[in-house]
Structures are given as structure tokens and as C-alpha cells.
Amino acid sequence: MARRTSRSTAAAAKAESGDAHLPSRDDILRFISENPDRSGKREIAKAFGIKGGDRVWLKDKLRELQDEGLVKTRRKKNLRPGTLPRVVVLDIFSRDAEGGLIARPAEQDEEDDGPVPLVTIRAQKGARTTAAGVGDRVLARVSPTEEETGPAYTGRVMKVFEKRRRAVLGVFRELDDGSLRIEPVERRQPELIVDAEARNAAKHGDLVEALPISQGRYGLPKAKVIEVVGSITTEKAVSLIAIHAHEIPHIFPDAALEEAAAAKPATLKGREDWRKLPLITIDPPDAKDHDDAVYAEPDDDEKNRGGVIVTVAIADVAQYVRAGSSLDREALRRGNSVYFPDRVVPMLPERISNDLCSLREGEARPALAVRMRFSSDGRKIGHSFHRVMMRSAGSLSYDQAQAAIDGKPDDKSGPLLDTVLRPLWDAYGVLKRGRNAREPLELDLPERKILLKPDGTVDRVIVPPRLDAHKLIEEFMIQANVAAAETLETARQPLVYRVHDEPSLAKQESLREFLASIGMSLARGPALRPAQFNNILARVDGSDQEQLVNEVVLRSQSQAIYSTENIGHFGLNLRRYAHFTSPIRRYADLIVHRALIAARNLGGDGLSAEEEARLEEVSALISATERRAMAAERDTVDRLVAEHLASRTGEEFSARISGITKAGIFVLLPEYGADGFIPVSTLGNDYYIYDEPRHALIGQRSGKGFQLGDGVDVRLVEVAPLAGAMRFEMMSDPVHPSGSSKSLHKTKRDKARRQRSGKDRRK
Template sequence: MKQIPSKRDVLAFLADNPTQTSKRDIARAFGIKGAARVDLKALLREMEAEGTLTKRRASYREPGKLPPVSVIEVTGSDADGDLLARPLEWAEDTDPPVILLALRASDPALGSGDRLLARLTATPGEAHAYQGRMIRRIGTNPQRILGVFRAASEGGRVMPIDKGSDKQWTIAAGATNGARDGELVEAEQTGPKGRMGLPKARILTRLGDPTSARAVSLIAIHQHGIPDHFPDEVVAQADAAKPASMNKRKDLRDLPLLTIDPADARDRDDAVLVQRDGDGFVIWVAIADVAHYVTSGSALDVEARKRGNSTYFPDRVVPMLPDTLSGDLCSLHEHVDRACLAVEMHIDADGTKISHQFHRGMMRSVASLSYEQAQAARDGSPDAQTAPLVDDVIAPLYDAYDALRRARETRQPLDLDLPERRIELDDDGKVTAVNHKERMDAHRLIEEFMVLANVCAAETLIAKKTPLLFRVHEEPSPEKLDALREVADSAGLTLAKGQVLRTATLNRLLAAAAGTDSAELINIATLRSMTQAYYHPENFGHFGLALRAYAHFTSPIRRYSDLIVHRALITAHGWGKDGLSPWDIEHLDATAKAISDTERRSMTAERDTTDRYLAAFLADRVGTEIGGRIAGIARFGVFVKLDGTGADAMIPMRNLGAEYFHYDAETQTLMGSDSGTVIGLGQRATVRLTEAVPTTGGLLADLIELDGATLPRGPSKGRSKPGKRRVGPAKAKAAKTARKVSRIRKAKR
């Protein structure tokens, strides 16, 4: 075991290495490993208590010294006209040190009050303590706020829409950008607090009516607390990143790897290649090496973990990483060298994996294709970009996919058929159409390759006994299966009881519903019966994919879980010092919970945004009749999934007619007390849209027809109310309702 360094040794190391100030850096410098780290930690705490060291976040430095990169504020100029500055963060009892700015000819003109991120160099013996060189002006990354503008006699204020926030910003008369009272605006800070105690700001964008379509996603971002502004330190760290070198990487640049993504993709984090190998194939999946740039404990890492994932809206993306990384250095653009983690997977002619091996390499994409381009090339209509790639690059991809598809049919993962909606917006953010995204073999090909790569990551880390985060999906609960069974019964289908549940069982139900009027309902009900997937350090399997072990490896640009898996692979293979840190391992449970929560937060925000966009789109159709299908029954009303948009409109009980409807939770039906009309899941319905509220996404409707027949309206004197029900008659009526429902189901069969 290495001897613990003396306090003088520690101080000397920090003085000589101002950028290596974390406990891990100190331990590495003195060769401290294992249990000796406890003694080092005790030494650092003792020095901190004595005042010979100060701790800033996860790093140590001598008291009275600034970190090599700091946020500073220009205070004015000296007698020679040189600009001076002070640190914005200074916790010592002494006066803050003076910083002399050494400006380049290319640097912008600066004045008192300007804030900078600067690289500092100590200047012993000079009148100033440090010399500073500007990295970037903080003004180019100011804090932003979304709020409602309230006009005043001169300028006005921005009132935040964030829940629980009462912070207001003052807007000078010349900084309103023409905003009118009551408009939703986006503003950015321009200065510190003024004489009224409010920070100064200027209005960047007028978004008009807070209830308009253009404001929808911005409101969701703020209501759900999704961070949409990167701190200065994070942006500076991303801006300072440089392309990775070949250092100990496998050279994959001669492999014709390519990316296939949506046509409007801004980032490309996965590339693929297939090589024929006798009757089988070698499938390569290369993923951007994000771990090289986002190291454990860094400002970038802290922010990425806080966000957990990128969040996608119809009109914008809130990314997990700054665009410098996600759109450039970690994006596998064509014809440029990019660092990657790649997995080489050998499969046989039936799609069974024979072996796999991971590499840390350097690749160069030969093409960045859209799904439509790749599919057109496969279908015999290549363009100028894909024509040279058809035979040697594109055709093998599809041949390997055919083999994997055969293996998939044997494995029987859950085969849901739920077309994804695509909301199309014009330049003003108004919904112009709601369509279903086309699903092509190009999409399925990439999905199958990614699933296989994720399986390989999990298997490798299990074999090497390296901590990781699994993607866990547990089987449905008995209660949810009973609910699905009721929906199936209402559609004249059967989901048998008393057998071990497998995805193949559910696939048989889905196959039986395919091509019928109940197909969409059964798919939705099956999805709702599933438990929600989550992240966990322990492996509980993935029910939906019918896999024993599964981990997310393929999207570290937009999912923090994948970044943890990348670090685990780096640690497991001994590829460098940027793998899992002791902190990562110690906090795996907390990280799993945190990113599972942020994933749900994003899903909720995305769903709320979709609902609001659909409500805005349908607002012009209030009063018109729309077809749909009964998709939900509750004590308070009925939900109808509308044709075309897939939006859910609610019909409150009071809108069902003049009679009283008895709710049966077991059969998921409503029965009219006077007419005997039974409303059940899956029935065709025609509704009249009565209300569409974009601010909430709420849709209300009246029920006009049920299975093509006009709904009986009950007694003409008004809605009848249920009398006081005696137990005996109540049971008899329930039995009668059940018999009637049974007859209806048999008739449907």
C-alpha cells in the first residue's frame, strides 16, 4: 500500500497542478488505492478543518486561491487603461484578489459590469494577483425566463408562469420589443438588480396569446420543471472541448459505417455496418463516445444527470447536453473522425448471436442517411448519395435484419401495433395536420440492431462483474391483466386465465384482433396493462422484449443511463480513467431513481403538450360531429378516441342523455336505467365536440350515436334519478346487466 502523502506534499501538488484538484486526482497522483483512500479522505478533511485547504464542490485548493477557470466581473480600469476584474465567487474573509485582463485583438470591447468566464494565471510579485484571459462573455449565455408581460407607463415587468415562483423582472421602455400587455414573452437578463430590487431584462421573443399553439411546449417545459437553460460553467466546459485523439483507440475509419436517422435529425449518435461472414453476418454498431467528453463529477456531468434525458416536443428539443457536444463533437457526421464505442456482433443465418466484442475506437461515417433515403435505395430507387452504397453497404444491412427478424419471431417480444402520431406545425407554431409516422423496414432494422447491441452491453458487464444500470420491465400485475381480459371479452376475444404469462400469449391476442375494428383498442389496452419500464442496478429482466438482461447503451447523447453504461464498459475493459468513478458506483441506486423520474417527467410533459396541440387543432371543429371508438369507461363519464387525430374526448355523465346510467366496474360498462342501453369498450361512437381548451388540452363532447344507432334519450320529463336500491333487487339488476352484456358479446363473435 502506498504511503499517505504529507500535507506539504498535497499543497505542492495542488500548486503545480491547478487543474487537477479533485480527491480522485490527488489519489491518482500519489498512487493511493483501495482502503488507503479512506486515510486520504481523512487527511483532506483535516486540512480543510485547519484552513490549509478549502473545498469547492468536489475539488480542493489552497485558501485564498482561485480555480484556474472562474467567472469574473469587470470592475473598471487602472491608471494605464488596463481592465481589472474581480471573482464573482469569493468566500474568504479577505478582499477578493485583483485580476488584470489580458485581452486579445479578437476579444470584444468590455466595460464595467460585464461578466466573463476566464482562465486565470497567478502572478506572484505583481500588483494584481492574477492575469485573466477571456474564454467567453457570460452575456452570450444569459439567464432566460418565460412569463407574461405586464405593461407600465415606462416599460413594464415580466411575471413568471413557473409554479411557486414570484420572481419578477423589470423591462426598460426601450427593451420591450413591442410587447403588449398580457402577451407571453421570453426574456433574458441584461443586468443585476435595479433600484426597485428587480433584475433587469429585455424581451427577446413575443409569443402572443399564452393560450396559443406556439406557447404550448414552452409552458409544458416550465410547468414540469424541465431545465432548459445550461449554466455558464456547463456551456464553457462544452465550448472548451476538443476532438478526441487516436490515443489507444482502435482505428475503425476504414469501415464503411453510416448513420440512418430522421430527415430532420440534428444529432447522430449511432452508426451501423454489416459484413457478410459465410452464411452469417458481422454487425457493427458504433456509438458516440460521450464519456470521453462528459467525465464523472464535471459540470457537464452534474447537469446531464440533473436532466436525465433529452425531452422532445413537436417544435423544439430540450437536450441533455449542450449543442457543442450533441450537435457536433458527439455527433457522427459524415466524413469526419469521431470517437466511438463500438460493438462487433457475429450472428448466424437464423439471427442467433454467436459472439460479440466491444472496442473503443475512432470512426468516420461514409454517409448520413434519412430513413426514407435508405428505404428508397433498398426498394430500387437510390439517389445520388445512396447509389454507390446499395450493393456493398445497404443490401447487407437488410439481409442481416431479415436474419434478426427470424430470431425475433422465435423470441416473441411484445408485438404492439400503435402508429406514432406526428403533429405538423407551420412557421407560426400552428398545427396544420396530425398524421401517423410511417413505419418502414429502415426503422425496424435500426431498432433490431440497437436492441442486440444493448443486450451485448448487459451481457458483457454481467460477465465482467461491473456495476451498471439495467433497463427493467416487469410483467403486468394480476389486476391489470384482469382489466385487459375484460377489454378483450368486450371485443369478443379471449385472454385465457391460469397459465404462465408470456409475451407470446399477449401476441396471440393482438394477432386475433388484427384487422378488426377492435385492433387499436386491444393494442392500447395491452399497452396500458404493462408496467412502466425503469432503471435499476439489479437485473430483473425485460418482459416486453422477452430478454433476460437488457441495458441502454446506444443513446448517450440523450440518455444519462447510456452514459453510465459507457463508463462501465470503459472500466470493465481498462480503456482509460474516464470510466465509472467511485461516486458513480456508490450512487447507482439514487441515479437510477433520479433518471427514471426525469424520464417520466419528460413523458408527461410531452403527452400534455400533444394534448394541448390537439385541442388547439380541434378548436375550429367545436360543434361538428366526429367518429370514434369508446376507449374508456369511468364512474364520471366515457372516453372516446377520435378518428384521425387519436385525441381522447371525454363525455361527462350529464352529456349521455336524460336517463341515469349505472356503472359496472367489473364489466367496464354503463347501462341506462330506463332504456337499458349498454355502453362498453370498443363500441363505435359518433360525438359532437362541445369544447376544446388549448390551455389544458381538454376535449368535451356529447354522445350522438352508438354503433350506428341514435342514443335513446330516456324520459322526456328529464333525467331520472336512481331510487334507493335494496340489496336483493340491486343484485338481480346487476345479474341482468351481466346477462345482457354477455348476449351482446356473443352476438359480436
């Protein structure tokens, strides 16, 4: 360590004296700005001829720039804050003085990525105008602009998503005085007036799309109904709101349905016959499609004593969904299936997802399978891919499989217990050793499930038990995904990875400050591993701070995305990872299937050169559709619970603080799994200050307040069911939060430092 430090110091001295050809800070920053696609540490060192011990100096210099907020690290690249990837999804929101289109990134975390840059949209070469307009969402290839003023980037449109109508989604109301109104579902949208001739046959209680047509100086704006979506009184009205609000495609084009109807069952031609292998499916009890089956057995190779062979077979969707077909185009447009409490919006028509591709019990089905060998310590020591015809020997629920292992088999699981289930659990015991050695991130955040009544309203919210059966299938699927990525890398076959970046330096520092405030520490350095987070979580296990620390660690993590560039999966602690196991519901998996077919010469329907050229575009598209689905699912839960509690204003509930901002407190009702808000102005007579490191609001006079993770009692004050919004009043008294009061002053000091260092950032 002393030798490394002395080398770094010597290099710094040479840089300052000008005796060495080492770059200055400005040289490094300029290179990073001009070369965002080759700005890794090795590439910077190569560009400036930095060798030997001087590389330690470069590492320290980059860390200094990161600490000052002048550089961020993403996917092992050093980038200036506010930079964009080469291909990005944009929302066009305005025009400049010359009529040019101005856009912003559709999905970017300003806290994680710095100030959100703007993009000027240019027409393609030879075209007078672009095909896009204000209000459109587009996929664009962007590059830094050379102009000194205006947006930092220039973009050229690669693809225009469906045109966005500037319509308002709301519920049509006919008031007692005969006047007509539209109550918008968005919280910030004002109520709209509708003239009788503009109602378009809408009836009271209909969910409608309306186009604002005028706004006078006084009174409410007017609108005309352009489409009646359905009745708000139907069972599935709440998810229908989310579908339309987030523009999720939910009606299949006739051409796609015709292709699905015309599809013929696969034959044995070009496939291995695995129909006698007793693969089984283990799924939720209400699953309609079964896309993965598993089997395990001891390895009889004397060189691998105690080892096991695990087989995972996945529905062969590529057999039926061919590149460029109507089915394929619609699947890419959807990107993934979307799951609501009351319905599923599938990626593929039922003829494909629930019939031809579903691994039904006792029926022959085509599959793409991987056979994996593991040593006794859980290390994968080999694998092979096969295109097969299989027949499921049984279709069990998680509860059924677990009950059989626990000594309570039923008529269906009993015959499979000794021959199939016990070997599966034995193999899982082996794979667990490898998982434990790998040490993936182990957050303890229970998932809630909403159960509905027959009329579509909330019955109750439950936390399903986390069984070994769930963990078994999860670990088998993870290993199959790893095998897919390894095979494609070895074959030098382009693919779409599932990547999860390590926490950004800004989030690391925020987490470090929080942990310091409760007497815990997190080591510095860019090479954080999941094991360090697990150590923190283990130290608070069973304590009053367990929920709080789990929440804060979760918030420090980056979001997983799809990418053609492999940076590994931080949360799973894997160097390479690709989604392979759910092609019925994720387009990313279908791409990986086609890539495997091409790489292993398993048929003529593999990934084509044209598809390979579009993988970067596809990665951006499906990452965006995944975020869209998550937002729609979350909004639906909020609306369902708000509707369920609309008649209970004035009642008190037990809650947990799930978020703290300057504006107030978000509280989660554990019984229902939905959030509400408490404005800071209603907290009491004290003046509350936001303490960012401790995730708390602290009273200036009393020093008492409220902190993330606290259990509190709240009173429901107001409910807006259509918007999924609930406002509460705090009933619990403030308390002294965890940590030292010094952190509040440190927050102000650090914020001022960050603002000073960020003055030179381009907006």
C-alpha cells in the same frame, strides 16, 4: 401434474395439522412485511427451511395471498400492497402536528401498487433540520416505521431537487376596464387578480409566473408577477408552457457551456482505427445529431454458415462528459432530452450533441462499438466491444435507405446500395428469425406526428409509415443493448438496467375479465409471456375489436424503468437489457458507456467507485425525469391541438373512445391525435353505470352504452387552449357493447371481495 398436486395437498395437510414446520399465512405475511428486500420465493423458502415438494405448497400459498390482494409481485419480490422501494422520489406536501414533513411518492400507480403510503421525513443524524421543505421534490431512502400510527414509512433525504416555488404559471391579461388578470394554464387553478404595482412590467399576452399573495373571503385571489417567461404569441409558446409547468431545465449553466466550448476533438490515442470501415447512419430526415452507425457483412467462418457479423458504433459521449463535471451534473439533472413538436430541450449542449459527438458523414468521430456474430437462425453467438475512431461513409434518412432497397436509389444512396445497404438488409433478415423465435410483445398502435406551420401552429397530423428501415435499426440497437448488459454482468460490473416488469396480478385479472366478456381467454399463472398476448392480438387482427383489444392489452402492461436490480424486460422478452445506444439524449446510456469502459479497460474515464455507489440514486432520478418528459410532451400536443381547434366549436368530428371512467368518456380525434372529454351527465336520459371488465358505460334501462375502442361522432362544445382541454358532446347513439351483461354484476361482486380482503392494508 398429479404428483405435484398430491405433494402440495400433503404439505397443506401437514401445515394445518402442525406436524410440519411449515409457516402459517400470518408467518409468511409478517416475513414479507419485515423483509421487503429479500422476499422472493427462494428467500422465503430458505428462511422457513422449506425444501423439496413443500416448495409447491409455498408457491400455491403465495398465489392465494396474491389473489386475495394481500401480496403483490414486483421484480420477482413478494411485497405487501402500498410498499415502497428503498430509494424513492418523494413530493413533500404537508407537515404533521409536530411540524415534521410529510411526503408521498412522486410517481406511483395506485391501481398497480395499491394504496399510496405516506412518508415522514426525518433530519439526517446530527442535523437539527432537513434541507427540504413543503413543496420540494426530494430523493429519499425510506424504511418502514415502527410506530403504530401515522405514516407507514420514515425517510431521510438524500438529495433535494431545485426548490419549488409555489408559483402559478399563466397568461397575463389586461382587460378593457383596465383591470389586470392572470389566466392560469392549469385547469383547476382559479383566475388571479394583479394590482398595477405588482405587474412587474408584464404586458398583455405575456406568459408569466405569479405568486399568490392573498385570498379574501370573497372574490378572486390576488397575486404578484415574479417573472415574465415570454410572449404567448411566439412560435414556441406552447412548449414553453410545458417546460415551465413541469420544471424542465432548459437553460444551460455558464459553467457547462464553458466546458463544452473548451472541449477538444478526440484523438486516436487508445483507440482502434476504424475510419475505413463503411459504417453509415440512418435517421429521421430532420435529425440534427447522429449517435449510432451500423454495418453488416456475411460471416466467413465455415463453422457459422449463413451467419452474419453486425457492427453498431455509438457516439463516445464519455470522452467529453466526465463524471463530476458541470456538463455531467447538468446532464443528470435533465436525465434525458425532451422532444416537442416545435423544439428539443437537449440533455447536452449543441457543441457536444450536434458537433463533437455527432457521427457526421465524412468526419472522424470517437465511438464505442460492438461487433456481434449471429448464427443463421438469428441467435447471437458472440460479441466484443471496442473503443474506436470511425468516419461515417454516409448519412441517410429512413426513407432514402428504404427507397434504395425498393429499387429507387438516389445520388447519395446509390453508391452505398450493393456494398453497405444490401448486406444490412440481409443481416436484418437473419436477425428477424431470432426475433420471431423470441416473440416480443407486438402491439399495433400507430404513432402520430404533428407537423407545424412556420408560425408554430398545427398544420396537420400524420402517421409516418413503419418501414423495414425503422425495424432494422431498432433490432440492431436492441441486440447492442443486450450485448452491453451481458458484458457488464459477466465482468460483475454494476450497471443501470432497463427493466420492464410483467403485468401485475391485478392488471392480469382485469384483462382476463375483459377478454372473458368478449369470449376470449387468458391463461392463469404468474409466468405469462409476451407470446400469450401476441396470440390474443392475432385472433382479433383485422376484426372490429382489433383496436379495442390492442388498447386494453397496452393498459395491462407495466411501465419500463431504470433499475440496478435486473428483472428482465417483459415486453422485449429478454432476460437482461441495458440502454447503451443513445448517450447523447439519455443519461442511462452514458452510465452504461462508462461501465463498459471500466469493465473492458478501455480508458481512464470509466465508471468510478463513487459513481457505482450512487447508481441506485441515479436510477430513481432518471426514471423520474423520463416520466416528466413524457408528461410534458403529451401536454404540449394537447395544447397545440386545442389551440388549433379553438375556432371550430360547434363542429362535428369522427372520434374513437380512448378511455372510460365513472365520470365520463375520453375520446381521441384520430385526425389530430389529441383527447377530449364527454361528461357522463351529458350522455342522455339513461342512467349509465361503469362496467370495469368491459371498459364500458352501460345504460341501466336500455342495456346499451359506449365501450373503449368504439368509433363515434362527437360535437366540440368547449375549448380551453391554455389547459389543453376540450369538451365534447356525444352525437352517436349507444349500442350493445361486446360481451355478456353478467359482467356488470360480476364487477360489483369482485369489487366487494377486493374491498373486504383489503381492510387490513395499511394506508
